[in-house]
Amino acid sequence: MKKSILIACLGLVSLGLQAQSISLAGEWNVELGKSGSAFAKSKRASQGEVKRAILPGTIDTNHLGFAPKDTMETTHLTRLYAYKGAARYSRTINIPKDWKKKPVELFLERTRPTWVYVDGELVDSCNFISTPQRYLLPKKVKPGKHFLEIVVDNGRGVPDQVYGSSHAYTEDTQTNWNGIIGRIELQLASSIEMQAGAIPSRSVASSTALQMPDFAKDFHIKGAHFYANGHRIFLRGKHDAAVWPLTGHVEMGVEGWMKYLGTCKEYGINHVRFHSWCPPEAAFVAADSLGIYLQPELPFWGSFDKKDERLMAFLHQEGENILREYGHHPSFRMMALGNELWGDIDKMKEFVDDFRKIAPDKYYTFGSNYYLGYQGIKEGMDYFTTCRIGGEGWGKYNTHTRGSFSFADAYDGGMINHFHPNSTMNFDEACDKAGIPIISHETGQFQTYPDYREIKKYTGVLHPYNFEVFRRRLAAAGMLSQADDFHKASGLWSVKLYKADIEMDLRTRNMAGFQLLDIQDYPGQGSAFVGILDAFMESKGITTPEEWRQWCSPVVPLLVTDRFCYEENDTMKAKIQIANYGGESLKGKKVEWKLDYAKDERYPNESSVAETLTHLNQPSPLAQGEITIHTDEEGWIDVGEIVHKMKVKANGIDDGDGKCLDVYVGSRKLTLSLYIYEGELDATRYSNTYDLWVYTTPKNIDYLKKQVVIAKDLTSDVVKKLEKGAKVLWLPTTSSHFVAADDTLSQSDNATPYTVGGLFQTDYWNYRMFKTICENNKKKVSPGTLGILTNPEHPIFKGFPTEMHTNWQWFPIIKESHPLVLDNFAKDYRPVVQVIDNIERNHKLGLVMEWKVGAGKLLICMSDLEKAAKYPEGRAFYESVLGYMQSDEFNPAAEITMDELKKKLAEKPRQVSLKELNNISQY
Structure with missing residues (x-):
């Protein structure tokens, strides 16, 4: 040069x-x-x-x-x-x-x-x-x-x-x-004289050169937390990968960035991490105006090799340029050396030391999730963005700083997929000893099934052939008519998973923030539809800004409970905590809690009971209380406790003559709502809601078991009874069917069904890529599914309230399941409970199916209900299935002969050949 x-x-x-x-x-x-x-x-x-x-x-x-x-x-x-x-x-x-x-x-x-x-x-x-x-x-x-x-x-x-x-x-x-x-x-250039080619001998213009907005005043680190304007803050961040589908290049205008960052702010985001790139001036101008903290990175993802002098010189110059060009912006407070780096740690420290001399008012980390977190915290790092802090033994979660992982990274895909649902889990064990701020790296990554209606939006330089290929695959599998339902069911479930992961961060005393991957879809790496918004940062119709901000706001009320499902007369003991990062004291304000039927469960299906409740002016809510906040602390606040005996009766109903009646309403989904308010409840600024379930105590399960034939194998004796008119519940066990966790399907010696594994959460990031990584590292491959799809009005659910999608009450049923591959069955056949497959395989998968066989009726459940029955929700589901089979409503629409059933189960399903797709990061 x-x-x-x-x-x-x-x-x-x-x-x-x-x-x-x-x-x-x-x-x-x-x-x-x-x-x-x-x-x-x-x-x-x-x-x-x-x-x-x-x-x-x-x-x-x-x-x-x-x-x-x-x-x-x-x-x-x-x-x-x-x-x-x-x-x-x-x-x-x-x-x-x-x-x-x-x-x-x-x-x-x-x-x-x-x-x-x-x-x-x-x-x-x-x-x-x-x-x-x-x-x-x-x-x-x-x-x-x-x-x-x-x-x-x-x-x-x-x-x-x-x-x-x-x-x-x-x-x-x-x-x-x-x-x-x-x-x-x-x-x-008229106002400066310079020696030709000389670099001005100065540091970057300090951010104090501009009038400092409140959100960035006195931004600093103290211990494990970030502070600004005299208060502790929590970074509610998103990952940004320069996704601009119409132009194929980054937006360069302030108006475009105001729209983009304004959408982020609508969803409670106050921080954006730019994965291996730096945005233009317009982004910093918009962020300064909107109060959003930005973390640019060097344009690199790979090995920090000190021997590669050309690479090191290039990256060092890029870092200097970024700091000198944009360092005066109040929104530019943090910087990383790139994404998931590995290589020479001393060289990373050297870069940070040099950059700190140029811009001492910034805070630095070696690289977002460098060494995938296994190297832990090193001298020179001001904060640590990571998915773990140091290594852990396989099957352990003590170092984790997020709730979901690929099956290549953590046993069983992480804590959310592994443990029985609760809202007590956090990352205290990992974060308490850190000593510097910890930011959860690329939190979430919960897939949704794509929305093919999005195709028409691509009117620019990029075309969604990937969408079109996936749509053709689904059509070939005979399920195109279900595409919208797949999208909705997987999407609604993913929102609940994101809420759980975010709240784990908020319950961690010494967590400083998170960087979601993502509220926006990522169109690359095999197509990762992980956003609650599409690639255009527009709604997918699965949540609203108002709902999302319940758990992604400066102040979030939190319910802390060890379970969400109860039987009648169980006592719920739960704590109320608050993540308070709003910059104001909450002392003297009140937290009100209300327990009521979920909106879609306000009245039972039974018309006589519904009429009775309506006539008797059913009071609302079922239970409530309030607790005054007595501390002015910031950050994590422990407020108080809820103790409530769960019931399946609507108590306290006035019949109009002063008498109190108890009306049996049965198993129900409930909603527990939390509100923080001052004075009148109308002044509520922060609220949050939780799904709970209460079930009748199973009293007839042993009797109902005797009314049907329950079989683990379709023996000749079972088949004879079925064909002569018996009602048969077939519960294949792990010893009587083959379990295949990927697309390479084969059958066992002693039985015929082909299956995939049971996955509770939606598949992580992208099935094709992490299948490749798991196989290369000899790790179990994720089952790869995206939750269930069912009809809540089906009579099988009379004792087990459900939505069309997975929710927390399904955990023991799904975790003990092996969904059946139904590719060989009639194209228009739909299971009672269907499992949504990923965009690569497109298997038709069934968790619960039913047919008429001869004079009998067959119901197949691919879950081990005896194991699931350890939990209230498992017992409720088992009894609800048996009750349905004993009722007149058990009348399957589809018919099949036993010979045909055996033949279709024995036929090898459609095979899918997936090309390898590797990641840049080292596993």
């Missing part, structure tokens, strides 16, 4: 360099050529067809690239006008007469490595990708017309490791575009 004439992207805005400017936005000539020095060094001689392009923009947005050859791509969205290589952009410029003898600078706000020519002479080159590029034009460039050429190359100019890893380049999201975006200007 010729330092005598290149200004090295140094954030000179704050030095008043932009007294005057001329925009170069508009129409340019463009020539496409191969990467290489020959194209870059050529001067005005044309090497190819000259086309027209609008800048700011890219080859993609100008529709000048090449049409895709592969329309079966499912790893990510597909570029419709892809181009990789060198592109020469040229036009005539006119330097005003009054700029005579004044330094003139070419300003390119964001681009790829460039080579700049004026009148055929090379000015210099620059490979800054995280910040603007600035070229000081030669003094011989006088006022008047000149020919400007800018060669942009997205195929060379940066270290090889950056391509495909950094979200500044990856095709997974932003794409490896070629172009110039943002401001393109000639600027008059």
Whole structure:
């Protein structure tokens, strides 16, 4: 690089360099050529067809690239006008007469490595990708017309490791575009004198150079927590991977970032982590206005190799540039060296030490989840963003800082999937000894089934061939009509899983924040539909900002209980805690709790009881109480306790004559609501709700068992009884059927069904990628499913209230299950309880199925109900199934012969061949 004439992207805005400017936005000539020095060094001689392009923009947005050859791509969205290589952009410029003898600078706000020519002479080159590029034009460039050429190359100019890893380049999201975006200007540098090529001897402009908004005043770390404006704060963050589906490149305008970050704020987010990239100036301006803390990262995900001098020099320069260019923004408080790094820890510390000298008002960490957390906390780290703090023994969770993992990372996929549902779990054991702030890394990653109605939104440079492939797969499996229900059921369940994971963080005394992955879908890495919003940051229809903020707000009331399911006369003992990071004392305010029927369970199905309750003016709620807050502490507050005896009767109903009647209402879903208020309840600012269930104590289960034939195997004796008119409940055991946790299905020697494993939560991130990783590491592969789909009105659920989707009461039934693969059955056959498969396999899976067989009736349940019956909800489900089978409502619509049933169970299901999909991180 010729330092005598290149200004090295140094954030000179704050030095008043932009007294005057001329925009170069508009129409340019463009020539496409191969990467290489020959194209870059050529001067005005044309090497190819000259086309027209609008800048700011890219080859993609100008529709000048090449049409895709592969329309079966499912790893990510597909570029419709892809181009990789060198592109020469040229036009005539006119330097005003009054700029005579004044330094003139070419300003390119964001681009790829460039080579700049004026009148055929090379000015210099620059490979800054995280910040603007600035070229000081030669003094011989006088006022008047000149020919400007800018060669942009997205195929060379940066270290090889950056391509495909950094979200500044990856095709997974932003794409490896070629172009110039943002401001393109000639600027008059009139207020500063500088020695040609010299780097100003100064530190980054401090954030105090701007008026400091309240949210960022005195931002600092004390012990395990962050503080700002005199109060402890909690970072409610999201991961950002530069997902802009219409343009294929990052938004460069303040208005666009106000919309994006405004949506984040609507959902309670106050912090954004930029995974292996740095956003542009507009993002910091918007964040300053909205009060959102930003954490940019170096554009890297890989090995920090001190021997790779080119890579280290590039990353170090990028870090300096980021700090000098954006460091004056109040929202820029934190910085990381990249994503899930490994390599030389001493070199990481060296980088942090150097950056701290440049910008001492920032806080640094070596890398988000470096070494996947196994190396723990090291000297030089101000805070630690991680999924674990040091290593743990397989099957242990004591070092974890989030509730969900892949099966390659943690036994059984982590705590939420493994333990019986509760709201007592937290990460105290991992965080208490940390001594510095801990931020939960990439929390969540709960998949939802895609919404194919989203396809029509892709009207820009990226096409969702991945969606179309997945939709065709579902159609081939005979389930396309269920696509919307799959999306809704998996999505509603994922929201509850996210709530659980977030609240585990909030219940941890010394947790400083979380960075969700994500409220937004991630269109790459095999297509990871993990968001509560789609890739456009628009609603999927599975939650609302108001609901989400119940557990993602500055102040969150929390119910702490060891279970959610009870039998009548059980006593619920629960604590009320508050995560108080709102910057104000809650002392003297009240927490009111209310227990009532869930909205969809307000009155029982039985019309006579419903009429009685309505006539007798059923009081609401079932139970309530209030507790005064007696502390002015911030952070984690223990408020008080709820003790309540659970009932299945509506007590205290006045019959109009002063008498009190008890009306039997049976097993019900309940809602426990918490409100924090001052004075009138109408002034409530913070509330939260929890699903609970109360069941009648099973009294008839032993009797009901005798009324049907319960079989673990379809023996000849069982088959004879069935065909002669018996009601048969078939409960295949693990010893009588094959269990396959992936798509490689085979059968056992002594039975015929083909199955997958039982997974309670929705599958983590992406089935294809973590199947590859598990197999390469000889770990059990996740069952890969996305929750259940059922009809709540089905009479089998009379004693087991449910929604259409999984909820906490299903845990013992699902965990002890092995859903049956039904690919060989009639295309239009639907199980009573269906299990939603992932986008790769698309098996039709059944948890509960029923058929008429001969003169008899067969119900198959693929759960070990004897084991599930250890829990109230398991007993309730078992009794509800038996009660249904004994009733006149047990009348299956589908018929099948025993020979046909055996044949279909014995046939090998449709096989799916998955290509390997590896992660960059080392496992």
